[in-house]
Amino acid sequence: MMDNAELRSAIDARHSVRRYLDRVIPAQVRTQLNEDEDLALVIALGYGETQGKPHQVRPIERFAQGGDGAPMPDWFMSGLEMVALAPSARHQQKFFFTLDGNQVSAHRGGSYTGYTGVDLGIAKLHFEIGAFGGTWSWA
Numbered sequence: 001m002m003d004n005a006e007l008r009s010a011i012d013a014r015h016s017v018r019r020y021l022d023r024v025i026p027a028q029v030r031t032q033l034n035e036d037e038d039l040a041l042v043i044a045l046g047y048g049e050t051q052g053k054p055h056q057v058r059p060i061e062r063f064a065q066g067g068d069g070a071p072m073p074d075w076f077m078s079g080l081e082m083v084a085l086a087p088s089a090r091h092q093q094k095f096f097f098t099l100d101g102n103q104v105s106a107h108r109g110g111s112y113t114g115y116t117g118v119d120l121g122i123a124k125l126h127f128e129i130g131a132f133g134g135t136w137s138w139a
Contacts, residue, residue, distance in 0.1 A: 041118060055091055057084045064097040072099060075134025079104075082130030086123045089115035095123045103139040
């Protein structure tokens with residue numbers, strides 16, 4: 001299992017990989033599903049056949065704000081730095097984070113892709129990795 005520093009390093013070094021190989025879902029994955037479950041989405045982790053290309057990182061101010069205008073705590077900024085690196089459908093990053101005291105809220109925006117819920121979940125996980133060690137909770 002990776003520690004927090006290794007996770008941050010892996011996220012920092014990621015590249016967007018646009019070329020995927022079509023593959024059949026392995027039997028050992030299919031057999032782990034219950035009869036009433038369907039596999040709706042697969043998120044690829046690791047390295048692709050090519051390294052892809054780096055994308056511009058969205059400025060933090062475009063997807064976050066502190067509640068009272070005071071400087072944002074280091075743990076919040078660190079979490080947002082990881083959110084800026086989070087992958088999302090079509091690289092839209094249609095989410096917004098707010099801080100009120102030690103309560104963090106995360107909201108998804110509208111999108112034509114239909115994956116904003118998945119994107120928000122990925123962004124929230126990236127935030128948790130980056131904000132590790134801070135004293136906060138989800139609102």
